[in-house]
Amino acid sequence: MRRDINPILIRELRGRMRTPRAFWLLVGFLTAVAGTASLVYTASYLSSDGQSSGNNTIGNTVFFTLIVTAMAVLTIMAPVMAAGSIAGERERQTFDLLLTSQLSAGTIIFGKILATLAYCGLLLSAMTPLVAMTFLMGGVDLGELFIMYAIISASVLLFTCCGIYWSTRATTPLTAIGFALATVLSFLFGLPLLAVTIPTIWAQFLNDTAVLDVVANIGLATHPFIAMYLTDTAIHQQQIWMHEVTIKGVTFTLPATWILCIIESWLLSIAFVVAAMRRIWPQSTR
Amino acid sequence: MIVFDKLRKLYGDFCALDGLDCTIPKGATVGLIGPNGAGKTTSMRLLTTLITPTSGDVLVDGVSVTTQPHLVRRMIGYMPDTFGVYEAMTAAEYLDFYARCYHIPVATRPALINDLLGLVDLASKRDALVMSLSRGMAQRLSLARALLHDPAVLVLDEPASGLDPRARIELRALLHELHDQGKTILISSHILSDLADLCTHLIILEQGKLVAYDTLTALLSAQQSRRIVIQTLTPTPALYALVTHFNYTISVDPQLPTRYIVQMTGDDAAQAELLKVCIEHNIPVQQFASEANTLERTFLQVTAGLN
Numbered sequence: 001m002r003r004d005i006n007p008i009l010i011r012e013l014r015g016r017m018r019t020p021r022a023f024w025l026l027v028g029f030l031t032a033v034a035g036t037a038s039l040v041y042t043a044s045y046l047s048s049d050g051q052s053s054g055n056n057t058i059g060n061t062v063f064f065t066l067i068v069t070a071m072a073v074l075t076i077m078a079p080v081m082a083a084g085s086i087a088g089e090r091e092r093q094t095f096d097l098l099l100t101s102q103l104s105a106g107t108i109i110f111g112k113i114l115a116t117l118a119y120c121g122l123l124l125s126a127m128t129p130l131v132a133m134t135f136l137m138g139g140v141d142l143g144e145l146f147i148m149y150a151i152i153s154a155s156v157l158l159f160t161c162c163g164i165y166w167s168t169r170a171t172t173p174l175t176a177i178g179f180a181l182a183t184v185l186s187f188l189f190g191l192p193l194l195a196v197t198i199p200t201i202w203a204q205f206l207n208d209t210a211v212l213d214v215v216a217n218i219g220l221a222t223h224p225f226i227a228m229y230l231t232d233t234a235i236h237q238q239q240i241w242m243h244e245v246t247i248k249g250v251t252f253t254l255p256a257t258w259i260l261c262i263i264e265s266w267l268l269s270i271a272f273v274v275a276a277m278r279r280i281w282p283q284s285t286r
Numbered sequence: 287m288i289v290f291d292k293l294r295k296l297y298g299d300f301c302a303l304d305g306l307d308c309t310i311p312k313g314a315t316v317g318l319i320g321p322n323g324a325g326k327t328t329s330m331r332l333l334t335t336l337i338t339p340t341s342g343d344v345l346v347d348g349v350s351v352t353t354q355p356h357l358v359r360r361m362i363g364y365m366p367d368t369f370g371v372y373e374a375m376t377a378a379e380y381l382d383f384y385a386r387c388y389h390i391p392v393a394t395r396p397a398l399i400n401d402l403l404g405l406v407d408l409a410s411k412r413d414a415l416v417m418s419l420s421r422g423m424a425q426r427l428s429l430a431r432a433l434l435h436d437p438a439v440l441v442l443d444e445p446a447s448g449l450d451p452r453a454r455i456e457l458r459a460l461l462h463e464l465h466d467q468g469k470t471i472l473i474s475s476h477i478l479s480d481l482a483d484l485c486t487h488l489i490i491l492e493q494g495k496l497v498a499y500d501t502l503t504a505l506l507s508a509q510q511s512r513r514i515v516i517q518t519l520t521p522t523p524a525l526y527a528l529v530t531h532f533n534y535t536i537s538v539d540p541q542l543p544t545r546y547i548v549q550m551t552g553d554d555a556a557q558a559e560l561l562k563v564c565i566e567h568n569i570p571v572q573q574f575a576s577e578a579n580t581l582e583r584t585f586l587q588v589t590a591g592l593n
């Protein structure tokens with residue numbers, strides 16, 4: 001017997017793509033990404049005095065701008081879309097019908113997550129011609145492209161799962177979106193703050209804070225923008241798989257920041273999904 | 287078929303349902319009545335596994351809602367009091383989506399959807415957007431959705447709420463048809479005349495407690511008083527005194543000089559006795575009729591004094 005694709009995924013995609021909102025979101029996303037990249041390209045070109053040797057640097061700068069801008073937009077868009085999903089079902093009063101059907105809590109949650117990821121994937125795919133242009137300029141290789149896309153994918157997954165979790169807690173989409181955005185922004189601004197302040201405070205009490213510094217380094221890898229910056233630097237130092245961190249004269253070898261970013265994002269995503277499943281269906285965990 | 291076993295549900299300190307204990311036979315159409323906050327919706331949500339009981343259990347065909355909710359869901363079709371809609375979805379797509387949710391094989395789905403749309407008389411609205419359907423049509427579509435997986439039990443929460451008279455009549459006819467097909471139907475409504483027409487059994491709830499549960503016939507015939515309409519040919523003031531002093535009379539309401547409504551206890555013999563007394567006193571009786579007991583009156587009588 002042929003197995004059906006997740007019905008929630010089908011419905012979400014069908015519903016989302018039939019509204020003009022999907023088209024305008026795509027247009028807005030591409031405008032933001034292309035506009036920012038064009039500004040950076042113009043500024044870089046003018047500052048390089050038209051020297052051909054500067055093309056590699058320009059290509060790399062434009063590529064990095066594209067990726068960071070896309071990440072910035074998706075950092076907002078993914079949790080907002082995910083947060084509205086289950087809370088939206090509640091608001092539309094369709095959620096009880098899903099719960100009394102044969103769908104498991106997992107199918108409902110994964111359907112919602114996949115639908116958000118699919119739309120974010122569409123946005124990233126639509127950006128491909130812009131990314132391809134940076135290849136013509138040089139300074140970017142395919143490996144770097146894959147690594148940056150892997151960081152974006154892992155982070156979008158994390159922010160989507162965060163949105164889904166809040167969606168299961170809130171009764172209205174607006175509340176869910178508010179809490180999801182607050183969580184994501186707290187994470188983005190709070191994590192670097194904690195990574196800098198805690199070891200500094202700790203240093204007042206302990207002489208050796210090297211271990212704490214390593215932990216902070218590992219923790220910071222979850223931050224997509226920091227992970228992108230550190231990965232870009234590491235790639236140019238030919239440290240793709242492992243990287244060395246020297247703290248107070250001691251050198252530590254750690255997995256590359258992008259690997260840590262992916263692993264940590266996945267672990268946090270799983271935690272959010274499990275919590276979300278318990279929220280929507282307490283009896284399913286029995 | 288459905289056993290409510292000392293079912294209790296607490297929301298904090300508030301007791302929404304307090305020891306509901308009754309058995310609904312297979313194929314029965316059971317009306318669940320009571321004022322707002324009586325525990326009707328809580329009972330239905332417990333039966334449909336949307337909430338878990340604080341204590342007690344509900345068994346559907348021997349399957350417990352607390353230990354095997356996924357099996358219970360296969361046997362139950364639920365129609366909530368509100369019709370939730372998705373944007374940009376046609377009636378056929380709406381049913382197709384829920385058919386997928388019930389794992390109905392893709393090969394049988396199109397025919398099933400056509401059959402159900404035909405059953406609820408919405409075949410012509412197959413490609414109409416769900417959002418554009420009238421309230422009555424939406425309720426019928428919701429009923430079709432509840433029937434997708436051919437459940438043995440239908441749980442309908444206020445299905446006639448907000449419907450115009452024509453839509454109510456159509457829905458009633460549809461429910462009669464489903465009853466004839468052998469479905470066990472649990473239906474809550476504030477429109478008691480509809481329930482009187484549909485139900486074989488009644489559950490009366492008040493403040494979370496079971497006040498009465500029996501067949502409709504038994505409940506109606508168990509009323510302690512009856513209403514007699516006496517119409518005379520000409521105004522007869524003597525009738526008032528005569529009826530007031532009759533042994534079984536509770537009250538007399540002189541609606542017109544020629545028309546009296548008598549509330550009385552006693553059985554058919556007492557009623558015949560009253561007629562005999564009227565004739566013996568030369569009252570020109572034009573009409574002497576016992577009003578049929580209504581569900582409204584039964585409900586008021588059963589729940590009298592509980593507040």
